[in-house]
Amino acid sequence: MTILDKIIDKKKEELTAYKAGYSTDHINPLSFNIKKSTKMNVIAEIKRASPSKGIINPDMDPVKQAKLYEENGASAISVLTDESFFQGSFDDLKAVAEAVNIPVLCKDFMIDKKQIDRAASAGASIILLIVAALTDQQLKELNDHAKKLNLSVLTEVHNEEELKRAFSAGAEILGVNNRNLKTFEVDLKVSEELGRIIQAKGLPFVSESGIFTAEDARFAAKTGASAVLVGESLMKSKDIGTLLRSLQVPLTGDFDAR
Template identity: 55%
Template sequence: MTILEKIIATKHEEIKTYKPVQSDTIHFPEKSKLLQRLQEKKGVISEIKRASPSKGDIQMEVDIVAQAKKYEEAGAAAISVLTDETYFKGSIDDLREVAQAVSIPVLCKDFMVSEIQIDRAQYAGGTIILLIVAALEKQQLKSLNDYALSKGLEVLVEVHDEQELGVALELDAKLIGINNRNLKTFDVSIERTAQLAENFPFDGQRVLISESGMHTKEDAKFAYASGASGILVGEALMRSEDPGGWIRQATSEEAAK
């Protein structure tokens, strides 16, 4: 069983314990669309990531609201929040706290297999959900994508190879993320972005986002030069003593081109 298969099996067990989401009674600041933001200017999707299966604990004591505000103040295009509890030590409460604290788009980063997860994400203030092509059957992917869009959410569709990119394009996804990490082995290579970008239709209707393996401004510059409009960065920001500076440097690197 691969790591991804193990995570998905756990997720199916977890959602059995979820209670139906009640009507929305929490106020969240109005947020713009990530697609529009990345069409206007390339940027960093900055992640709240306490831990991961491959790296173990990264930053367990983080003040997530303070971290999120540092991201926003530095000009992040959006904030990604890991909500998986078992493997990434996040929570839906993390998402809610961040969504209440910032005015930029917020991505619920989890392994989505059910509509109830989408409902929970929206109730907690998420404006974008993640759908991973490798984790879903094609019909399930389409059903969850349609459901999220019907709720007014944006959908980041994540791919890792040419076949999965084809599936995302067939879905007419507007936000397509190339995960430089192989979710079956957890090996990482940012060359993956350059490889898949060769088959990406840069038509102005959709944007390419490079995910994982971004540690330096040179990595960011490589991803932008390969065609990415956005980069998703987690570990580097969580370990940095100056995450805002990291974001500004990565953004100015693009602006200086």
């Protein structure tokens, strides 16, 4: 059993405790646009712990961290909401979404529409759908549901087969996870390989995981990524502002095609 299987099993269990509906009547998501930019968009993540790295930064204050991210040019903020494996929460998401004026991504393992409603009602503008964790039917259903709520969807893939499934489900913004969620191995070349195929379709993508330095961001820029999703290095940094600004490297090329 892989860690991803374990996380999904736990999600199923947690879902049985979800109450009736989360109200999505008055949600008004901020628009998430990584298309037109001359510099690398950084989606800065709030993550206390992870199965691959263990404890990363248990004492951080999510609101303080989020404001620092916003002040230093983050394009969006990703908040881990999974409790069992990442020590996150929907309270974190809500507090962050109330404190900043940039889009917030609910980073969780979505397998049911109810989770998307909960993310929306907590103030998320973007949700993540992990292709490796979903059937084709789930992927399509959850994608359509998020669109109905005006949420942006970041569709995460790690290999070519998953990418094809993402295209079939109507994905518009791809996230290429450089980390294999089954083995935890990280390799930025995954973005290079899949980036080629995604760009040929004229779609934008986010290079996710394993970005620590400006040099890594420049590598991501070369692969065609218009954004990087950065967690650990920002969570552990002693000078978050300087690191975050240094990751916003110039993007060259045909921006409209991204």
